[in-house]
Amino acid sequence: MRLLAFLARRIYQSIFVLLGLSVLIFIIARILPGDPARTALGARAPQWVVERLREDMHLNDPVPVQYVYWLRGALGGDFGISLVTRRDVANDIIEFFPASFELVLLAGIISGVAGIGLGTLSARHKDTWVDNVVRILSYMGVVTPAFVFAIILLLIFGLALGWLPAIGRLSDGIPAPPTVTGLMTVDALLAGQLATFWDALKHLIMPAVALALGALSQEARITRATMADNLSKDYIATARSLGIPERIVMGRFLLKPSLIPTVSILGLDFAGSFSNAFLVELIFNWPGLSRYGMNAMLRKDLNAISAVILVLGVIFITVNIVVDLVVGGLDPRIRLRAARSE
Amino acid sequence: MSLSAPPRLLEVKDLSVHFKVYSGVLKVLDGVTFSVDAGEKVGLVGETGCGKTTTMKAILRILPIPPAVVPRGEILFQGEDLLRMRPDQMRQVRGPGISMVFQDPTASLNPVFTIGEQLGPVIRYSAPENRGLSRRQIRQKALIPLQDVALADPERLLDAYPIQLSGGMRQRVCIGMALATNPELLIADEPGTSLDVTIQDQVIRLLGELVERKRTSVILITHSLGVVREMTDRVYVMYAGNMVEVAPTRRLFANPLHPYTRGLMEAVPKLTGGGMAMGIPGRLPSYQHPPSGCRFHTRCPHVMPVCRREKPPFFQAEAGHQAACFLYSPEAERHRNEAQA
Structure with a gap:
């Protein structure tokens, strides 16, 4: 019983650690220089295509909103698609x-x-x-x-x-x-x-x-x-x-x-x-x-x-x-x- | 050669123990000689660092080698030299032959095992007939030593960890473990020193009763001259790796001979008479560069030229009372005159 209580407490604490970590990595990923959409599409893609991808990726929204989108996906096991390989x-x-x-x-x-x-x-x-x-x-x-x-x-x-x-x-x-x-x-x-x-x-x-x-x-x-x-x-x-x-x-x-x-x-x-x-x-x-x-x-x-x-x-x-x-x-x-x- | 002499249980002859350390060799024990008869209770006194515990660990062969080395000596236990025994023979001496209670009960108990887990193997390997017993049977037997040392609720104690016990209880457990093997000789190294005085007194009394009942021979190491007086038949006094005096307990207190022993007795504060207790000036000498001749000569108030040259052998003062001091040599007069010349 004591073991179960210990586990429950540790898992409960871990949730906060993970939330903190998720904020951190989200912010770090966003402040990296360069446009992810542009990187994904390559230098020769037309600007309007890049714009459309930015819209799809919610890159034009404020950062907190972006975070909520991302977290909602992550909780459901959806981390989006790779910008490079286009795979899930x-x-x-x-x-x-x-x-x-x-x-x-x-x-x-x-x-x-x-x-x-x-x-x-x-x-x-x-x-x-x-x-x-x-x-x-x-x-x-x-x-x-x-x-x-x-x-x-x-x-x-x-x-x-x-x-x-x-x-x-x-x-x-x-x-x-x-x-x-x-x-x-x-x-x-x-x-x-x-x-x-x-x-x-x-x-x-x-x-x-x-x-x-x-x-x-x-x-x-x-x-x-x-x-x-x-x-x-x-x-x-x-x-x-x-x-x-x-x-x-x-x-x-x-x-x-x-x-x-x-x-x-x-x-x-x-x-x-x-x-x-x-x-x-x-x-x-x-x-x-x-x-x-x-x-x-x-x-x-x-x-x-x-x-x-x-x-x-x-x-x-x-x-x-x-x-x-x-x-x-x-x-x-x-x-x-x-x-x-x- | 007298065949009728009572058998010596333990006879240590000219035992030396050195420690090889980075800066050189520490000559800690320098020809220690002493004996214990069957059924006898022997006290061993001397200040901290004089080699009492090292002597006992050397007897049980539990000194770490290296750095310790035993360059010479014999340790005869029931007539057999322990220093020549194979490790498996030696292991059978430990426990049923000789067992030991260490100074600090807290350090002597393994913090991560229950009392039962520590006592179990002691009982299992203390007698050949215990080897094949089941865990249940061993557990049943483990209750007895705990009852012997008057611990309440031994059944629950077996499942307790040392951290859950008080200092006095831990000391009792240690004594119980050491006696659980029914040893011929029990070495008790300052039992209870780390406890407060009343508990210490209880523990010593308990130990006294138990060895009396089980007819165990005892070497009792202690700082407390009071305990020695109460509990032992004979006393050895040790100084800087040498035995300096031995006497029946009452004789030693009535008539201490060696200047060191006298200093030791005067160092005890008295309840009557007032004034400060006398100490012995100076400190224990270095073991790396011990003084020549008698190791006490640097602190001795009666030092003579011969003390610096030669190591004094034991001189007999009266039956059973010997002192390793040239003051008691037949040629003492000549030595003293040499000083004045």
Whole structure:
């Protein structure tokens, strides 16, 4: 019951955050220099055609009125049509979002598992060569942009070794599964197409790893720092002094309190990947939301920009709620404090 | 070689512990020697930072290595050297052999697990026959140590988190956990120091009753000479990583020998007589560059030339009463004359 109340409150709060965000992105989109209608139609379109499009897009109305038109559409899932491709923006989002989601999800899983694993390893062997190797590698991982990893991976595994396909989500000639979730691997499994699943997974690995390496390094560093810190806590000495086996001391009594900061970072990395995946999606020719959004910005495609930013806002809010739930689940102090403040 | 001597439960011989830190080596323990007999209650006193807790952690082998190293020494527990044990053998000593109550009960309990989640594994791994028990059975057994330490409503306590308990309750839980393994030897490191005085008194009394009933041997580390007097059979005095005096408790209070022990006793404010309590001038020496010879010579009012040259061994003053001080050497007279020459 308490959980439901928490969720209801957070969703209620989120509505205001999203409204604020919508005002912001609407205003930013309108004050960008240049005429969207002219951009959409090209330099050679006659003036009267441009005028008619401006009228259709309510561009001649006052800005608050424009906002109301836009918000009414957005609430109904109608973000208008792309000024560049003339396609329905909502349809574009539905098409591109799952590709990004699949990519970011796998990257998140890889970074979480490997980051926490490496951080634990490093903390257990604190101040030994294992620790030093992990620390140096993770430092390099933090400072190296994802697109550099993408290019290196592409050169090694895509070109030199030829183990993994370089671009796209599926190879030519492999039948795409019927769309259910939009996640190629999941849809292939649902349809029982194992060959398709395998092919889709192979396409997914390189971009996901490229995207994961930075976050992974960050998470490994945080996990190591927290664990090394907690390792010197009295409760660990107590657990050991009472004869509890080392695997339980490490895997339970040390791990759980040490995960709390990592989970927060993991959430931020996960949400951030949606917008940061642009170059990775570009390099691997991945039909994702990040690439779509960046293209929209370069072409001043107002409707698409607004829609993408709003979707990113919803992602951030959702991830934050999930992170709060997980952290609350890990840490009774937070849970009990929240219960007391109600 | 006398076979009839009572068996030593714990015998620590010439134990040294150093810490390798960035700026050099801290020689914290410098040849610590002491023993505990079966059924005995031994006190350990000394000022903060003198190495009491380090000694105890070294015995349980829970010092972080690195930075800690144990360059020499033996820790015989029931005749076996703990320093030579494999980690899995050592783990079986912890708990049923030796267990420990740490100074700060709040820090000793894991904040993100319930009392039951923390007590459960202690019970499960404290005896081989508990290994196969179900969760329910373990939970049932976990009620007993909580009842032992006189905590009300233990059933509900098992599902409580440490943050939901008072300081006194946390301390009781820690004592209950340490005794839940039925240890041969309990190390109690300043129990209750972080609590207010009345609660501290209750906790110490409770601890005394429990170890009496269970016939557990105890090493009690404390700052409070009153507690030592009340609870222990024998006392060791520690200074800067060395044992400096040992005596039956009553003898030590009647006739403290080592200049440090005397200073320690005079540092206690008295209710009668008025005036300020005397302290010991100076501070604990640096462990990185400890004083040569006797580590106390920099603060000692009776310092002699030999104290700067040699580390004093234990000199027997009377049965069971020894002091590591050249004042009690058979050649004390000669040492003193050397000073005047």
